[in-house]
Amino acid sequence: MSRTDIRNHPKFENVYISGPLENAKMYTKNLTPGQNVYGEKLVEYKGIEFREWDPYRSKLAALISENPITNFLSPDAKFLYLGAGSGTTISHLSDIAENGLIYGVEFAERSIRQLIQNTSNRKNIIPILGDARFPESYAKSIYTGIDCIYQDVAQPNQAHIAIANSNYYLKKEGMAIVALKSQSIDSVSKPEKVYKNEKEILEAGGYKLVESINIHKYAANHLILIIKRNIT
Ligand SMILES: C[S@@+](CC[C@H](N)C(=O)[O-])C[C@H]1O[C@@H](n2cnc3c(N)ncnc32)[C@H](O)[C@@H]1O
Incomplete structure (x- = not known):
């Protein structure tokens, strides 16, 4: 040390x-x-x-390193983390949300086993074996309103997943942080075109873009969107 x-x-x-x-x-x-x-x-x-x-190992750290205007973290907040992996970023979120709660959804059995092993001493993480494409399938495991959704799933339909989960779980004034990986959505088109299309899907789904932060410096072909329900 x-x-x-x-x-x-x-x-x-x-x-x-x-x-x-x-x-x-x-x-x-x-x-x-x-x-x-x-x-x-x-x-x-x-x-x-x-x-x-390390921002090169965690997109959430990369986002914070890029100095976003929006503050989406709070020690008391309840988070829904989609694509929890084996525990890298969610463990830091657990340090941050020391009085809050984080539901970590992951669909790969091997990763969730590691996640449980790696974070079993952290009382504010609830690991959930589930598929983020079907938010209703893990509704029984989520028993509080969600202040913030953090999504990092390597899937083709990332905007649709964000909308489905936000519609289902996010508090009215809550925020979603969506890490878009253009290569997983469309490996042929230019990343800018892919991002534009995902933004349009989110807007058509009733969400407004609060901030858009490029983290290419830390993670190739990744953009992070901060979105809110469009309730005006
Ligand atoms: C980039 S990794 C996540 C890394 C993690 N967020 C971190 O920073 O520590 C993406 C994760 O999303 C998971 N994933 C992909 N599609 C999913 C889905 N539909 N539902 C749940 N998890 C999914 C993968 O198994 C993988 O563990």
Whole structure:
């Protein structure tokens, strides 16, 4: 374990940084001290243990590194995480939402087994073996309203999945963060064309685009959309 100077992120509560803001290293405070989840570095500062959060390994970290205007994180929020994988990003969200709850939906049995193994000590993660294309199929496992949906599924119909889940679970004023991977939607067309089409589907589905953030610097062919219900 090494030492470094760590301070609060100027905008996102429970996110921490070291170094100059424009080129900062990011961290979350470890909810389960002494344990790392996927080999990430543990760093101690003033008696607190932090987990390094690498934007090249986590699209949520990449999004925060790109300084979005919208603040979508809160320590008390209830999240629905679609495409939870084996626990990399969801474990950092668990550090951030220390008083909240995260339902993690994943359809690959191998990944969900690893997710359970990697995060069993984290009481605010509820792993769900489910298919994000069919939100009603996991309704029995989700027993609170959702403040924020985070979606990172490598699927062709990403906008439709976001709409279906948001219609089903998202609170009226809630937000959805949708990581679009153009290659999974259409590997032939130019990413810009794919993104435009997905945005149009979301708008036609009753959602407005709050922000659109390109994270190509960290993850090739990925754009992150922040959307809300269009209720005006
Ligand atoms: C890019 S990986 C997710 C990585 C994870 N978000 C992280 O940062 O730690 C995409 C995940 O979505 C899952 N996935 C793809 N389609 C899905 C679906 N229809 N329902 C649930 N999970 C799905 C895959 O099995 C895979 O684990």
